[in-house]
Amino acid sequence: xKIATRNMFYDENxxxxxxxxxxLDDQGELxxxxxxxxxxxxxxxxxxxxxxxxxxxxxxxxxxKTVYTELINEEIYDERRKLKIFPKDSIFLAxxxxxxxxxxxxxxxxNNEAVHKWNYNASYAATIMSEDHVKxxxxxxxxxxxxxxxxxxxxxxxxxxxxxxxxxTLNRLIREWVDIFPKERPKPKDEIFAKMISxxxxxxxxxxxxxxxx
Numbered sequence: 001x002k003i004a005t006r007n008m009f010y011d012e013n014x015x016x017x018x019x020x021x022x023x024l025d026d027q028g029e030l031x032x033x034x035x036x037x038x039x040x041x042x043x044x045x046x047x048x049x050x051x052x053x054x055x056x057x058x059x060x061x062x063x064x065k066t067v068y069t070e071l072i073n074e075e076i077y078d079e080r081r082k083l084k085i086f087p088k089d090s091i092f093l094a095x096x097x098x099x100x101x102x103x104x105x106x107x108x109x110x111n112n113e114a115v116h117k118w119n120y121n122a123s124y125a126a127t128i129m130s131e132d133h134v135k136x137x138x139x140x141x142x143x144x145x146x147x148x149x150x151x152x153x154x155x156x157x158x159x160x161x162x163x164x165x166x167x168x169t170l171n172r173l174i175r176e177w178v179d180i181f182p183k184e185r186p187k188p189k190d191e192i193f194a195k196m197i198s199x200x201x202x203x204x205x206x207x208x209x210x211x212x213x214x
Contacts, residue, residue, distance in 0.1 A: 002042065002043055003040060003041070004041050004043055005039065006039050007037070007039050008036065008043060009022065010036075011023050012032070023035075062088075090135075091131050091135055092119045093115045093119060093138075093142065094115070095116070096108050096112060107157055108156070111160045114167070118142075118170075121170055121171055122134050124174075125170055128174050128177060128178065130188070134170070137166065137169070137173065140197050141166035141169055165204065168204045169201045172200040172203060176196060176199075177196075
């Protein structure tokens with residue numbers, strides 16, 4: 001609780017005004033909804049109304065990114081240099097920016113390298129199968145394992161291993177996919193496609209284990 005050192009004026013929206021004139025009507029009367037806190041009286045932040053929780057949500061951040069990206073692009077005339085917002089629901093993974101003097105620089109750099117390899121192979125895979133198929137591989141092999149890894153308390157180093165396994169699994173899946181007659185190829189959400197992903201993952205893991213033993 002604070003004490004007003006001078007008269008404080010608030011408009012209909014609870015916004016603090018510098019002068020009394022700002023809350024008076026044409027007749028010099030206090031407008032409806034406006035109020036004054038006399039000098040020496042206590043006041044608190046409650047006078048400013050309830051906070052809007054939307055501004056703390058990710059949806060607001062995405063909206064803000066879109067607005068600022070469009071504003072910046074208005075000043076960029078070279079189409080090749082215009083900024084783009086990373087599509088969240090896509091076949092690609094986002095890299096992480098390495099800040100100055102970041103103690104995790106080496107880990108982030110290696111994670112980004114793994115992400116670049118996934119993005120390259122995912123782009124190629126989308127020319128062999130549909131993007132929805134690649135997204136399903138991403139969901140099962142990257143997004144879901146990452147959620148489980150975070151819940152288990154694993155560090156960021158585990159992210160690279162997950163992405164590397166996903167990339168190898170995707171490449172193996174492509175080889176299996178081209179051998180299937182087009183009309184017999186499963187849809188992304190079919191159980192048989194999930195089994196194909198699991199089969200390819202297991203083959204990749206066994207191959208990795210044999211290489212380690214050597």
